Amino acid sequence: MSQEIEKLHHVWEHSQKTAGKNTALPQINFEKIIGSLISTGPFYYYVIDFYDMSLSNVSGAIEEIHGFNPKTVTFNDILGTIHPEDMDFVAKAEAANIKFLFGTLGIDKVLQYKSCFSFRSKMKNGEYALLNHQALILTLDEHGGFGKSLNIHTRIDHLSKTNTHQLSLIGLQGHSSFMNIDVLEDKRNPIEFSKRELDVLRLIAEGNTNNEIATQLFISPLTVKKHRTNILNKSKCKNTSQLIKESILMGLI
Numbered sequence: 001m002s003q004e005i006e007k008l009h010h011v012w013e014h015s016q017k018t019a020g021k022n023t024a025l026p027q028i029n030f031e032k033i034i035g036s037l038i039s040t041g042p043f044y045y046y047v048i049d050f051y052d053m054s055l056s057n058v059s060g061a062i063e064e065i066h067g068f069n070p071k072t073v074t075f076n077d078i079l080g081t082i083h084p085e086d087m088d089f090v091a092k093a094e095a096a097n098i099k100f101l102f103g104t105l106g107i108d109k110v111l112q113y114k115s116c117f118s119f120r121s122k123m124k125n126g127e128y129a130l131l132n133h134q135a136l137i138l139t140l141d142e143h144g145g146f147g148k149s150l151n152i153h154t155r156i157d158h159l160s161k162t163n164t165h166q167l168s169l170i171g172l173q174g175h176s177s178f179m180n181i182d183v184l185e186d187k188r189n190p191i192e193f194s195k196r197e198l199d200v201l202r203l204i205a206e207g208n209t210n211n212e213i214a215t216q217l218f219i220s221p222l223t224v225k226k227h228r229t230n231i232l233n234k235s236k237c238k239n240t241s242q243l244i245k246e247s248i249l250m251g252l253i
Contacts, residue, residue, distance in 0.1 A: 004087035005079045009053075011091050015098045016145075018050040023139035023147030030057065033136070034152060040248055043154040047138070048075055051147055065155065067124035078153075083120035083128050086163065093117045093167050093183045097135075100169060100181065107144045110137055112175050116168045117183070118156065118249065129157040132249065136172075160249055170252060171195070177252065179235070191234050198252065200227040205244050205253045 012018055025047065034045055044061035048054075058070040068077055082090055097115045105113065114136040121131040132154045139147035167181040168190075177198060178190040193201070196217075203213045210228070214221045237243040247253045 019141035019145040019147035041155045045152040081122040086119040132156045
């Protein structure tokens, strides 16, 4: 195991938040869950069990992207694709994610959030491309340690070549979302989006007008306009096109 990969394992092992025993994977409709989580681009997914670092439910697309056999690929194989220069960031992003989930949000909300960040990863042809990593914790053990996680890696180099070095936590089932958490430097507080703002954002991304959004959400067009303005201001985007692009990179849509 390389020193870079050992650094990542060190984060999980010393967080004292990993499960102390195996946890049963619940009955999951992977297609439904993944359809609501992934961003635009080629992707693959797998379930990692942090109790013993074993993989299950590896999608066949991993062979197309990395050249790995989905039946024999290991977690270290996947970690080994991370660009050496991005390893330090990924380790710090994982540590920040654990701290935010269990510290800021609290254990009762851990299963209600997906975490997102990006890193460069080696493709099947040996070249590196930017991937968006999305992780949703599926199980906790009796002491609240995280067990199994659904990880989804989406190729996004058609949207951006540059890593923002930021972490986002997207709330599910009506919870607020926290965007652009600086991992390498403590530059600013995370941006918080409400459930209603996320509803408006997703409808904007689908191409709906203010009037159409108002009808679907049972609010006035003026309220939609206010939400749109707030979203643009919070995200520091100049227009809708930039907003949609940034939202995909952050895992919002």
